[in-house]
Amino acid sequence: MCTLTLAWRTFGDAPVALAATRDEALDRPAEPPGLRGENSSYVAPRDAEAGGTWIGLSASGVVVAVTNRWLDADREGDRSRGLLVRDCLEADSAEAAVRAVERELRDRSYDGFNLVLADSVAAFLLEYDGELAITRLDPGVHVVGNVGGVVNGIARFVIPDRRREFGADRADSARRIAGALVPEPDESGGGWLDRASALLADHEYGACLHGDAFGTRSFTRIRVGAEPGESAFAYADGPPCETPAEPVSLPPGFGVN
Template structure:
């Protein structure tokens, strides 16, 4: 997944609202979001990467969100463990604080390819940036955008693709600007605007490969608050694929 938008503690009663696109090889097998029963800790609602067995985005029954994007860096020895397993296992924790502590230990114990990972619940929100060493940021309340090169206020230029990296950073900045909440805007209206941005090619976050090997595979909109959980999923590029409700429960 290459674009993750988080509105954290922006809307009263709904502390976590996420809109995210997953960019991936088109032939990599995946299953749509489902309730993952079993295992230790709270149950998970997340899609599944059937090739590696993990996931890239989801939430759990305790209201913890975890999502990951690629980070365009080369990590020596990277790929020892799937990043999707890190997301899956972090989602087995009862709070964002606990999940963050788990991620810190997991980074010490295993070697991963580069990633940006977001963990959030009603009380805390973190961004982990891993490129062989880890940087951890606590998010302040507000709208945050994470892409492969970082965030609008802190990004890097990848050596092998500088022009693409700079363009992606500019895309993130424009997404952040357009998704600042309007005065008095309700969560549902903002969420609808965020869903629209995910499929708007003017913002460069819905990716299509002319050779049809890589692109935006799916899109997720997750809302957590007041004991309510909702997940809307587009099983294809959001510019041409409808969002369908996955699960709603108390």
């Protein structure tokens, strides 16, 4: 599943603030966040099975995160969606990452996805179900999951018939999360991230999932600071309800446009 919460150009101290859960098979191997890419160009965890990632921050301040997109029929993708995230983290800007995705999809197909791309200049939601839809995000709070989300203040959900009941639960969770994460007066980006982190760990909101073979595997929070040295990355290698998010070391000046 996965739930992404993004505050974009909402707080002066954090042009981009993202908190997200990752839901995955419990036995799928993963590596913790580290410097990766050519010339250590981004920080991200790594899917040890396919080699890509689901979330990351680039040296140039681009934040990338993906969820799968539930469809009525699974697609036979040519390539892992996590490798597409890796490609985007190598781009110089969110706008350049969008263009990279467009070029990639001319030659290859993927299983369905929702891809969030953001830096201090622009932010986008890319939705793919065999066709690509691009939405430029407005300043504010956005919540994205497997059946859509609350984007630019509008609830946009597409629930496939084969997952009607569980999909309705996912849509309800996203709506309630979006309603609870409206910025408070005089709130900072760091304060909002604290609230988002606590909410994604709260089972009342339905984002932290537990099962025998599948559930919430990790939690990530990313802040792109307004000045060099202000960006931050934290990661919990386990469900956020029981696993503290630990800071990940960033090089000086990393993560600012």
